[in-house]
Amino acid sequence: LTPPHVQTTGSIAEPSGQQETLQGEVLDMGDSTTLQVNFEYRPILGEDVNSRTTPWTATPEQTIAKPGPFTAHIDGLSPKGAYEFRAVIHHPLLALYGSEISMKR
Helix, strand or coil: CCCCEEEEEEEEECCCCCEEEEEEEEEECCCCCCEEEEEEEEECCCCCCCCCCCCCEECCCEEECCCEEEEEEEECCCCCCEEEEEEEEECCCCEEECCCEEEEC
């Protein structure tokens, strides 16, 4: 097994304040010719970093065939909320995650 590698790279707030474009990058496809990627996000306002209980919400999966950047748009966010998100790559044997990044609205 040669695992793929994914990185969470950032986000861009849309002017409305209720939308965000999440950014990630597939650094290595591993031993796969195609993979599924997406993001997971959750609100974190008022939760301690070591004891977060809110479940992750997944964006729709995208199929990729080569390393490179990918994005997803999420909307309906609270303009005064705090969230965290991470990039996810789905290898046929396991899911791999990029680092978690926080965003404050």
